Amino acid sequence: MSETVNRQVLLKSRPVGIPQAEHFEIVERAVAEPGPGQVRVRNLLLSVEPAMRGWVNAIGNYSKPVGVGEVMRSIAAGRVEVSQSDRFAPGDLVTGMFGWQDHAVVDADLVDHKVDVSEHPLSAWLGVLGLNGLTAYFGLTDAGRPKAGETVVVSTAAGAVGSCVGQIAKIKGCRTVGIAGGPVKAALCEQEFRYDAAIDYKAAGFEAALASACPDGVDVYFDNTSGPISDAVMRHLNVGARVVICGTASIANWDPIPAGPRVERHLLVKRAQMRGILVFDYADRYAEGRAVLSAWLRNGQIRHREEILDGIEQAPGAIAGLYRGENLGRRLIRIAD
């Protein structure tokens, strides 16, 4: 592979619901040169994450949809190759929204930050120390506000965000209950992420298992799924409960909006709240979050798992795989060393 060729994964057609491999195509383009104030980054690790579904759907979201024919939006980690900015030098390791491609030319202002790999590997800066960890940290502490002794329930509990939420809640002195799909992930919840209880929602008796795992009800529900899992948890809310809406992984398509049991009566009777969170709203506190997470990671209070695929040709089908639940850790794609 010549370094003058830039392989890019483009959005080929707009999916309804979950994007599949056929919605993308890989093309080869010439590597571009950065202009003044720009840098060129050689991507090393690309991200694959559930939020990408929302980025390519046509319906309303928190950001403009990726255009058909455009490079797929993705956070990535890479090495600065050429710099026309005094903020970065060739060789710097950085993260940012560099897209699914070998080489990205971006304004230096849009680089998230320079990464220090002396203590934590590069991949951690895309996961537990990146947007996943920050989502867990700010979503739980700011919107969930767990107090010691409370019960915190997490859906997609073994996932990149969920596993971090469960461990932070444990650090805060809560009883933690993880909901995950299948016995392998449920075991991971208890053994690796140290939930007090883990429930396989695919197994028979989910409702009874949930009730049994939450004998004192649910004070905080960190929701990554929506759907029937959430419907069950809502029935166990305590007075004053906080429901953090972080993702909707169990809903394949929001256009049209699917029906489910109305939540108003639960919220009224329990004086409970539901609140959507987006990590980007906490951008001015990322340094704080990274410092806290880095310390927890260093002293072993937070563990994380990664699943690294090899080669950019894995990218097109990788989102659908997440929604099938096939990964057992933060999914990344390594495209260079």
Added chain:
Amino acid sequence: MSETVNRQVLLKSRPVGIPQAEHFEIVERAVAEPGPGQVRVRNLLLSVEPAMRGWVNAIGNYSKPVGVGEVMRSIAAGRVEVSQSDRFAPGDLVTGMFGWQDHAVVDADLVDHKVDVSEHPLSAWLGVLGLNGLTAYFGLTDAGRPKAGETVVVSTAAGAVGSCVGQIAKIKGCRTVGIAGGPVKAALCEQEFRYDAAIDYKAAGFEAALASACPDGVDVYFDNTSGPISDAVMRHLNVGARVVICGTASIANWDPIPAGPRVERHLLVKRAQMRGILVFDYADRYAEGRAVLSAWLRNGQIRHREEILDGIEQAPGAIAGLYRGENLGRRLIRIAD
């Protein structure tokens, strides 16, 4: 009517959904005598309010359901007849949960407060200066947190709580949009309660009227209905919107929970929140709320309407009438002067 007879409205059978006249019966009992620390109150005004539906249904609520054969729970205003407490003297006007009956014997601790009728009539203490006004005040200011220039939408906008919410939001410098059923109530919203816009949800073109009334989206939605009205408002939420769940008047029956469009995606994309409120949670701030509301009422910044029925025999059918939307003001029943 001898004052030794106490007419009481008892719950005769447990309704599913909205209680009708046939779910109650009126009986005559002997008037009881208060014991030490108790008072006997001659009720003058009884309350009829939407929350009563929840008090008599078997499904979970914030208080124990009224038992079959028990006096119907109700806030009321009356005059102390006999006192065995040093806190109240015969002749004092008081409000409290005295029930649908002529005479109530209650512990003095359970009397809400002694009422001063030198400035506002007794009926106001059951409405705009009572739980309705307090619900509006705390629900809007604490959970809704409106800021000047924001758009506040209110459902059951001409009702006892809604009309107060709209006027408080106006005092706070907001654009106010009221949703009510029928042209008479919509006109009342604009002319009496000074909403910037009022929408009759029963008229054709509700969706278009809502969009047109909220050109800058919705920042606060004070919801007393749930159902299709709320589903429409949810589609107009702004980033950071607050939805205050105060009542669910449009849902006749919560057992089983009816289905509606899922809210999670709205909440996530708009980083919005929904929160249920209950006025009793603000009991330690009632004095503050009454002082503020009393001042607004005195200087004409808040107007209110009452609809006073005559005679305790009106009580059994009066709740169903509320849910049919037949009243044009805070519904009370006068049973003595």
